[in-house]
Amino acid sequence: MKEFDVIERFFAQQSHQRKDVLLGIGDDCAVTSVPEGQNLATTTDTLIAGVHFPHDTPAEAIAHKALAVNLSDLAAMGAEPAWFSLALSLPEVDENWLEGFSRSLFDLSQYYSIQLIGGDTVQGPLSITVTAQGFIPQDQALRRSGASPGDLLYVTGNLGDAGAGLDISKGELSVSENCETYLVNRLNYPAPRLLAGTALRRIASSCIDISDGLAKDVMHILKQSDCGAKIFVEKLPLSIALKEAVDIEEAYRYALSSGDDYELLFTVSEEQKGNLDIALANANINATCIGQLNGVKQKLELRLNDEAYSLQRSGFEHFN
Amino acid sequence: MKEFDVIERFFAQQSHQRKDVLLGIGDDCAVTSVPEGQNLATTTDTLIAGVHFPHDTPAEAIAHKALAVNLSDLAAMGAEPAWFSLALSLPEVDENWLEGFSRSLFDLSQYYSIQLIGGDTVQGPLSITVTAQGFIPQDQALRRSGASPGDLLYVTGNLGDAGAGLDISKGELSVSENCETYLVNRLNYPAPRLLAGTALRRIASSCIDISDGLAKDVMHILKQSDCGAKIFVEKLPLSIALKEAVDIEEAYRYALSSGDDYELLFTVSEEQKGNLDIALANANINATCIGQLNGVKQKLELRLNDEAYSLQRSGFEHFN
CATH class of the missing domain: 3.30.1330.10 (PurM-like, N-terminal domain)
Known part of the structure; x- marks a missing residue:
């Protein structure tokens, strides 16, 4: 042919x-x-x-x-x-x-x-x-550069599923059949959050999609907006399947550092929070507040139940 | 890095x-x-x-x-x-x-x-x-589908240089140093005919760039315009370097069948010929009339000095 x-x-x-x-x-x-x-x-x-x-x-x-x-x-x-x-x-x-x-x-x-x-x-x-x-x-593009200290940090959907799905498909993680189907599908058939993106116009102060992992992608917002952020690890949204598949420490690790989730990470000022709640409800979109921005420039602080939390891996990287 | x-x-x-x-x-x-x-x-x-x-x-x-x-x-x-x-x-x-x-x-x-x-x-x-x-x-795009029987067939620049350049760089053709530099540069540094393209707006009835070889690319115009064409091989524009590098039969073969020339092939109605001459002169563009379209649907006829001419190779093809 x-x-x-x-x-x-x-x-x-x-x-x-x-x-x-x-x-x-x-x-x-x-x-x-x-x-x-x-x-x-x-x-x-x-x-x-x-x-x-x-x-x-x-x-x-x-x-x-x-x-x-x-x-x-x-x-x-x-x-x-x-x-x-x-x-x-x-x-x-x-x-x-x-x-x-x-x-x-x-x-x-x-x-x-x-x-x-x-x-x-x-x-x-x-x-x-x-x-x-x-x-x-015109003038409604959601950039990475618009966030300010005090803005709330949100993420759509759940995090970490695709990372677990990848480990399953590589034979490095073994889980129940139901969980496997769900997690591998989340890896192979990501759902682009287009409805959320258009709903966030004129509401979000910045936005990025999570392709390389939350801990890594949030840094693009922090760098381009010249801010810092605190993320409350216990607030990270996790699917039932992920929580069933691995223990909670491991689930946090997937949620923070594995790529391919393709959820949206965005910031909203306190004043826009009311509009955000209405927009999310109208469009039937799940989003979770996972932290807040501050003035500690380009520094990400992770907290778990009010204690410092550290993370080894920080996302997928080419040419390492 | x-x-x-x-x-x-x-x-x-x-x-x-x-x-x-x-x-x-x-x-x-x-x-x-x-x-x-x-x-x-x-x-x-x-x-x-x-x-x-x-x-x-x-x-x-x-x-x-x-x-x-x-x-x-x-x-x-x-x-x-x-x-x-x-x-x-x-x-x-x-x-x-x-x-x-x-x-x-x-x-x-x-x-x-x-x-x-x-x-x-x-x-x-x-x-x-x-x-x-x-x-x-709006409405000035040069399509492949607008040619009619009777339209004149033109090509910008010279044909066949890149094909000879490729054979030289593969070590299959040996020529003088001057010719080599010229021909290999025509292969490696093609000049996109952007000035010609904009000059042809509202004048050419159809247009295509020659990437796979004249004999093959003209077929796209013939197919999409549902016409035939006669090409007069002796009219094909050949560079001094190509004529110096190979004999004339071989030069015709390169001009007809080798790819990577990135010249424009276009058609112009008899009525637009005057406008074409003015546009080409104004923009200082070289173009040569090499044939004419006819009603013999989707058939290309090659003529050399009033005799039928046949060609073996017909251009570059993937997945052959």
Whole structure:
């Protein structure tokens, strides 16, 4: 099967067509239009087999994750998804694999109304690069740099599940079958918090998505906002499955230091707390206050039941 | 050196700042704005070491080519460059390599006023994916699908140089030192025809850039415009270096079937020919009429001095 046939058969024939895509796959460029009054948010993430996911990960999970991690960046900015490009490097043309990959990709893209507008298919080691774009009303982007001392620190959903899921899939953690399914799914099928992101516009003072681990990602907010923070470890939101799978110390460690959760971490001023509660309730979003910002510049303090708490690992790092 | 340090040191500190980039590298997304009345053109291309360029290609040439092939797609659409994202997979952090790569990348991006707004740096086999975006005035995109029987077929610049350059760099062709430098540079440092692309707006009926070889890429126009074409092989524009390096039969073969030229191939109706001549002269652009379209659907006929001409190879193909 030739390159053009791969694109034609598996990627060009999608059902979902946005009105702002004037020209989709099949020319030198896609042509799109941005609504008046909206800015464009752009993000790029690459997943490489053996680095970002185990080699035996199902094609469906790889496709889901490749798009979801980019959607998560859009969510962290408060953006509404619009279009994405896909650069796919494949060692060979495996039609079953491509069938599962493209089905899963289009399931997720249709759910969030984001349209594939182009890309590139090349022969090489398995790797997937997605560039995703979305809209944000002018001046409403949720940056990492807007937090101030006194702001409350929140996180959506639960933390640590994906880290436990990774250890399970590597055979380093053994748990009950129910827990295993739940935790491995949290690793392989992360849910981008797009609804939360748009609900937080004009309410959150800063926002980031947790991809490398809470303790590490919070530092981006602290650095770019020039603040410090105290996190109350006993407040970290943990799933029932994680608490059942490991003891509480281990659960805290996963929640603080393991990556791939793709929850949103954000700050809110005391004055905006009322608006936050209303926005979260209206959109039916779970978020937990886990700490507070202070003026101790770029320092993170962990407390567990009023005592200092220390953490060894601090998140995933390339090129270490 | 850590991932964040690589980005910070080699890629975040660029001098070129566009006013429409509201937020550049360093947050979850970049935030940009599109001028009123303009559409957005988006293209993605991946280059993989050993597939798209020989393993011993200098870092400077890899960076140049990775961006230039995307700029060429923008040119083929009639777009004006605006922003790009870079996904870089590196086997290791080699500071010399990164120094050369980033310098060359920023030289080219500055020349064309296109700003790096984000990306991803990961550890893996050497590969580069660029997603580039540009602006096109509403309804002026140069598509592949607008050609009609009777339209004249043109190409910018010269053809076949890059193909000869590739054979030279693989040690399969030996030429004089002068010719070698010229031809290998045409392979490694392609010049995207952006000026020609914008000059052709509202004049060309269709346009494509030649990346896989003339004989192959013309088929995209014929297929999408549902036309046929006759190409007069003796009219193919050849550089002095190529004619000096190989005999004329071989030069025609390179011009017709080798890839990586990144010249623009376009069609113009007889009525627009006067406007074309003026536009080309005003912008000081070389373009040659090499044939004409006809109604013999999706068939390419090659003629050399009024006789039928046949070609064995038909361009680069993945997954063959």
